[in-house]
Amino acid sequence: MAKVWSVLEVLRWTTTYLQEKGVDNPRLDAELLIGAALDKDRVGVYLAYDQPLQQAELDTVRALVKRRALREPLQYILGQVEFWALPFKVTPAVLIPRADTEVLVEEGLKALEPQSGAVLDVGTGSGAVAIALAHSAKVRVLAVDISAEALQIAHINAQNNGVAELVTFAQSDLHALEHGSYRLLVSNPPYITSAQMQELMPEVAQHEPALALHGGEDGLDAYRSLARQAPMVLELGGWLVVEVGQGQADAVADIFRAAGLKQCYQRCDYAGIARVVGASTGSDGERDG
Ligand SMILES: C[S@@+](CC[C@H](N)C(=O)[O-])C[C@H]1O[C@@H](n2cnc3c(N)ncnc32)[C@H](O)[C@@H]1O
Structure with missing residues (x-):
């Protein structure tokens, strides 16, 4: 028996x-x-x-x-993950939203505090950042990604979290954004270097989309593009706020300043790693808060 x-x-x-x-x-x-x-x-x-x-x-x-x-990630097997205390459907078409990225949402909300306005989320993946911002600040968000498969999942997540009316999705390349007058351009772009791509854990290397990970030879391609385009995408006084990889914050801040952006600041995650860099198209001087 x-x-x-x-x-x-x-x-x-x-x-x-x-x-x-x-x-x-x-x-x-x-x-x-x-x-x-x-x-x-x-x-x-x-x-x-x-x-x-x-x-x-x-x-x-x-x-x-x-x-x-x-070594398939647990979140893909379960098909769901929690981010910003909201449920998100995840499949191998999207990066699994990380807890560290909640700091990006916090900084996005701060940028909208003194003056709210429309938001552009570039590289939305599962829609985590766009949906968290729309849910908390009740703002309109255009969420773009180059991956049509990711956008399908993000759309389902917006519906499941009750913000489908606020968040619009569109397929777009972060290197060729359309002109706009957004208050906030937020992004957690691909930022892994070519060398780091060889050393990823099996869960990431074999299962998460490479498109969501590889940021070019030095990992900084997306930041150069976003900084260059920020003045034509944002209103005057608007904010570009991005997540960065460990050890990239100073380089990204230099890119932002070299592109003429002002009031550049950094914010650490809860492990003490500089995780978010922000800058404004507005005037010189220190950022409040
Ligand atoms: C690191 S993931 C971030 C996903 C999500 N925002 C998050 O924080 O969990 C980066 C996203 O950028 C997208 N992406 C990669 N290259 C892109 C490009 N050239 N234009 C637009 N999106 C791109 C990927 O498909 C992926 O969804």
């Missing part, structure tokens, strides 16, 4: 297996995968420790665990 597995036994086995495969948080991932297979949240999994698994349930768990063992 085949062995009957309890939830706790499967959890222990899965944790060890994922650990052996080099997965970072094996216990947490095991809980979430088993929960997805059994349609339970983490508390539901704890409460079901002694429950025996039916063969069909075991097969579902095995299929999910196999995918994670091959």
Whole structure:
């Protein structure tokens, strides 16, 4: 007779297996995968420790665990991630929104505080930044991306989060933006260097879209383009606010200043890494706040 597995036994086995495969948080991932297979949240999994698994349930768990063992990101397997306390559908067509990017949203909101206005989100991916800004500030956002597949997912996310009326999506190349008079141009563009592209974790290298990652030889291609175009895309006194990779903030600030942008500032993420650079098309002087 085949062995009957309890939830706790499967959890222990899965944790060890994922650990052996080099997965970072094996216990947490095991809980979430088993929960997805059994349609339970983490508390539901704890409460079901002694429950025996039916063969069909075991097969579902095995299929999910196999995918994670091959280093497919947990978020793609679950199909969803939380960002800015909102649910986002994610597929391999979009970058998985990172918690660090919430700092970009915070800075975008600050830029809109003294004077609100229309927002342009360049490289929207899942729509995370555009949707978070629209949700919090109730502003109109044009969200662009070069990837039609990403835009489809972003559109679903806008609907799911109740901001489809505020956010418009369009396919566009960040190197050829249209003239406008936006108050805020916000972007988390691709910024990984060619050398770093060779050293990414398997979850990122093999599963996330390269288009969302590679920012050219030195990772700074998008920033040069955005800084050059900012004066024709933004109203006078508008803000260009971008996420940057670790160690890129000073170089990006130099690019912004060389392009004639003013009031350049940097903001660290919660790990103390300079993560956001902003600058204005407005007057000289220090930025408030
Ligand atoms: C780092 S991801 C950011 C996604 C999302 N904004 C976020 O913060 O999670 C960069 C995005 O830029 C898009 N992208 C790459 N090259 C582009 C280009 N030339 N023009 C417009 N979008 C581009 C990618 O498709 C991807 O969705």
